[in-house]
Amino acid sequence: MMGSGRKCPDCGSSNVVEDDLYSQPQLVCTDCGSVVSEGQLTTTRSEEVQGTIVRYSQSTAVDKQPCRNQIKGLKRVRALCRILRLPPVIEETSESLFAQAYESTDFLHVSLPKKETLAGCCVLLGCRMQGWPVTMGTVTSLLDTDSCLMGTVYKMVVSTLKLESPHTNIMDLMEGHCREYHLSPPGVPEEFCESADRLASRASALVELASDTWLMTGRHPVPVMVASVYLAWLSLKPSPARLKLSLGRFCQMAKVAVPGPASKRVTELKEVLCRLGQELPWQKGAVVSPQKVAALVGDVLKHRISLLKRAIRSHEDALAMDSVSGTEGLDVANTPSSTLPLSLCTDGVAPICEDLPIGSSPCSEGQPDFHQSQLPTPHAEGCQTAQSVRDSEDVVVTATGSAKNPEVRGEPARGSAEHWGKRHPFVPPCARNPSKKPRLAETGPEVTGDEEISDSEIEGYLRTPLEMREFAETQMKLQSDSY
Amino acid sequence: MEANNDVALDIIITNVVSVFRTRCHLNLRTIALEGSNVIYKPEVGKVLMKLRKPRITASIWSSGKIICTGATSEEEAKLGARRLARCLQKLGFKVKFTAFKVVNVLAVCTMPFHIHLIQFTKNNRPIASYEPELHPAASYRIKNLKATVQVFSTGSITVTGPNVRHVAMAVEQIYPLLFECKSTMR
Numbered sequence: 001m002m003g004s005g006r007k008c009p010d011c012g013s014s015n016v017v018e019d020d021l022y023s024q025p026q027l028v029c030t031d032c033g034s035v036v037s038e039g040q041l042t043t044t045r046s047e048e049v050q051g052t053i054v055r056y057s058q059s060t061a062v063d064k065q066p067c068r069n070q071i072k073g074l075k076r077v078r079a080l081c082r083i084l085r086l087p088p089v090i091e092e093t094s095e096s097l098f099a100q101a102y103e104s105t106d107f108l109h110v111s112l113p114k115k116e117t118l119a120g121c122c123v124l125l126g127c128r129m130q131g132w133p134v135t136m137g138t139v140t141s142l143l144d145t146d147s148c149l150m151g152t153v154y155k156m157v158v159s160t161l162k163l164e165s166p167h168t169n170i171m172d173l174m175e176g177h178c179r180e181y182h183l184s185p186p187g188v189p190e191e192f193c194e195s196a197d198r199l200a201s202r203a204s205a206l207v208e209l210a211s212d213t214w215l216m217t218g219r220h221p222v223p224v225m226v227a228s229v230y231l232a233w234l235s236l237k238p239s240p241a242r243l244k245l246s247l248g249r250f251c252q253m254a255k256v257a258v259p260g261p262a263s264k265r266v267t268e269l270k271e272v273l274c275r276l277g278q279e280l281p282w283q284k285g286a287v288v289s290p291q292k293v294a295a296l297v298g299d300v301l302k303h304r305i306s307l308l309k310r311a312i313r314s315h316e317d318a319l320a321m322d323s324v325s326g327t328e329g330l331d332v333a334n335t336p337s338s339t340l341p342l343s344l345c346t347d348g349v350a351p352i353c354e355d356l357p358i359g360s361s362p363c364s365e366g367q368p369d370f371h372q373s374q375l376p377t378p379h380a381e382g383c384q385t386a387q388s389v390r391d392s393e394d395v396v397v398t399a400t401g402s403a404k405n406p407e408v409r410g411e412p413a414r415g416s417a418e419h420w421g422k423r424h425p426f427v428p429p430c431a432r433n434p435s436k437k438p439r440l441a442e443t444g445p446e447v448t449g450d451e452e453i454s455d456s457e458i459e460g461y462l463r464t465p466l467e468m469r470e471f472a473e474t475q476m477k478l479q480s481d482s483y
Numbered sequence: 484m485e486a487n488n489d490v491a492l493d494i495i496i497t498n499v500v501s502v503f504r505t506r507c508h509l510n511l512r513t514i515a516l517e518g519s520n521v522i523y524k525p526e527v528g529k530v531l532m533k534l535r536k537p538r539i540t541a542s543i544w545s546s547g548k549i550i551c552t553g554a555t556s557e558e559e560a561k562l563g564a565r566r567l568a569r570c571l572q573k574l575g576f577k578v579k580f581t582a583f584k585v586v587n588v589l590a591v592c593t594m595p596f597h598i599h600l601i602q603f604t605k606n607n608r609p610i611a612s613y614e615p616e617l618h619p620a621a622s623y624r625i626k627n628l629k630a631t632v633q634v635f636s637t638g639s640i641t642v643t644g645p646n647v648r649h650v651a652m653a654v655e656q657i658y659p660l661l662f663e664c665k666s667t668m669r
Contacts, residue, residue, distance in 0.1 A: 136616040151617040217636035218619035431637040449561030461570045
C-alpha cells in the first residue's frame with residue numbers, strides 16, 4: 001500500500017495508492033476516495049493473475065459419475081429383484097456383478113439391447129449363485145427380449161466374470177411352478193380342482209422318475225415340468241371327466257402357457273409309466289395302455305425303484321430269449337451279478353452308491369472291442385439312496401425276492417448289428433428309436449490332394465457359348481419385363 | 484483311432500472348411516454367366532459354386548478369396564480347391580493357387596454309452612458348460628488344441644478343431660472324462 005508519488009487533484013493529499021478493481025489497475029486517494037487514474041480494463045489471460053493460486057480442476061473436481069446406461073441398468077437390476085421378491089443378498093450380488101460386468105472391456109462397445117439384457121443376466125446369475133430357483137424363461141419374459149440374445153449375453157457374462165454358473169435344481173422350481181396353476185374353485189369346476197401342495201408333491205415324484213429314465217438330461221426343464229404337472233393332475237383323481245381333458249385344454253383352464261415339446265414329454269412319460277405299470281405284481285404282466293395308465297401312477301411312483309429294477313430284469317430276459325432262439329453258438333457269459341442292491345436292502349443295509357457299473361470298468365479283463373454299432377456294455381444296475389430303500393419297498397421286494405438272479409450279459413454275438421440303445425430298457429428316447437441310419441463314414445475316393453486335374457473334368461463346369469447367349473438373352477428379357 | 488484303453492471308436496469327419504486365395508481380382512458377373520452350377524448373390528457380393536466330384540461348395544469373392552466347405556477329408560478339400568482354381572483359370576482369370584489352408588474340421592463320434600451331463604459338468608467345472616435351457620449338449624473347450632467338443636446325453640459327440648489331427652487328439656483326451664460319467668441307472 002505504498003503510495004505512488006501522485007497528488008490527489010480533489011483534496012491534494014499525497015496518499016494515493018494502487019487499488020485494483022478486479023482486473024483494472026486504479027490509483028485511488030485514501031483520504032477522499034476519488035479515483036485518480038485507472039488503467040485498461042481488458043487484459044490478456046496471462047496478465048490476469050488473480051484467483052490463480054488454486055487450480056480450476058481442483059476446485060471443481062467431481063467424482064467420476066457412472067454413465068447413464070450404467071445407472072439405468074442398475075435401476076433395472078433393482079426393479080427385477082423387487083418384482084421377483086428376491087432377498088437383499090441376491091440384490092447386492094446382482095448389483096455388484098452388473099457393475100463388474102459393465103466396466104469390463106467385453107461389454108464396452110456392446111449394443112443397447114445387450115446392455116439391457118445384461119441386467120437380467122446378472123440377476124439370474126445372482127439367483128443361481130445363491131441357489132434361488134428362477135428359470136431363464138422367467139427373466140427373458142420380464143425383460144421382454146429374445147431368448148437367443150439372453151443366452152448369448154448370459155454366456156458372455158459367465159466367461160467375462162470367470163464364474164461358475166451352478167445349475168438350478170428342478171425340484172426347487174417345481175413348487176413355484178405348481179403355484180402358477182389356477183386350479184381352485186371360482187374359475188374352475190369342482191371336478192377339476194386340485195390343491196397346489198398335492199400337485200407339487202406328485203409332480204416332483206414324476207420329475208424324479210423322468211430324470212431316472214433319461215427323459216430329463218439335455219432337455220429343457222419347463223416342458224417336462226408342465227408334462228409332469230398334467231400327469232400328476234390326471235392321476236390324483238383319474239375320473240373320466242379329467243381323463244378326457246387334453247394337455248392343451250388343461251393348460252388353458254389353468255391359465256398356463258403350453259411349451260412346444262410338452263406333449264411329446266407327456267407321451268414319453270406315459271410310455272415309461274406303462275412299462276413300469278406292467279411290472280406291478282397285480283397287473284400280472286398285462287400290457288398297460290397309455291389311456292389307462294393314469295390310475296396306476298400313484299402305485300408306480302410309490303414303488304418306482306423296485307419296479308425299475310424289475311423292468312430292467314425282464315428286458316434282459318426278453319433279450320436273452322430272443323438271442324437264444326435267434327442265433328446259435330452264442331457265447332453268453334452268464335455271470336451272476338455282484339452284490340445286488342436288492343439283496344442288500346433286504347438285509348436292511350442300504351448302500352448309497354453312485355456309480356456301480358457291474359463287471360465293467362476301464363481296466364477289466366477282456367476289453368470289449370467297441371465298434372460303433374456293437375455294444376456289449378453290461379449296464380449298471382440301479383442304485384438307491386438310503387431313504388427310498390426304507391420307505392415302502394419292502395412289500396414289493398419280498399414278493400420278488402425269490403426271483404432268479406439277474407444275469408449280466410457278457411459279450412454279445414458278433415453278428416448282431418443292433419443299436420446299443422435296444423439293449424437297455426431306459427435310454428434317451430432318440431437312442432431307442434434311431435430312425436436315421438447309423439452314420440457310416442462315407443469312403444470317398446482315395447485322394448491325395450495333389451493329383452493331376454484333366455481338362456475333361458473341368459469342362460462340365462463351364463457353359464458352352466450357346467448356353468451363355470441364351471442365358472444372357474433370358475436375363476435381358478426378365479429385366480425388361482420387370483420394368 | 485485308438486484311445487488309451489484299447490477301444491476303437493469311429494470318428495466320422497463330416498465337414499472340412501478350407502480357404503485359399505487366387506491372387507487376382509475375379510469378375511463375379513463373368514463367373515455367373517460362364518460357369519454352370521453357380522449361384523450369384525449380388526447383395527452379399529459373392530458367388531456360390533458347387534462342384535460334384537468332391538462334393539464341395541465354394542464361396543467366391545471378387546477379391547480372390549475363396550472358402551470351400553463340404554469336403555470329408557483334408558485331401559479331398561485340397562483336390563476340390565485345386566479343381567475350382569483350374570475351373571476359374573479356364574474361365575479366363577489369371578489364377579494362382581496360393582495360401583491353401585484347412586481352417587475347420589467337424590467330426591462326429593458316438594460313444595457306446597450314454598452320459599450323465601450334469602455329473603460331467605460338475606467333474607470338469609470351469610472347462611465344461613451345460614445350460615439345458617439353452618442347448619441340449621454340454622460344451623467342452625480344449626484350449627491347447629483349440630477344439631470344442633459338444634457332448635450329448637445319448638453319447639454322441641461333435642468335435643470341431645483346426646485340423647484332423649487335433650480332432651483325433653481331442654477325442655482321445657475327452658474319452659476318459661466321458662467314461663467316468665457313463666450311464667448309471669438309478
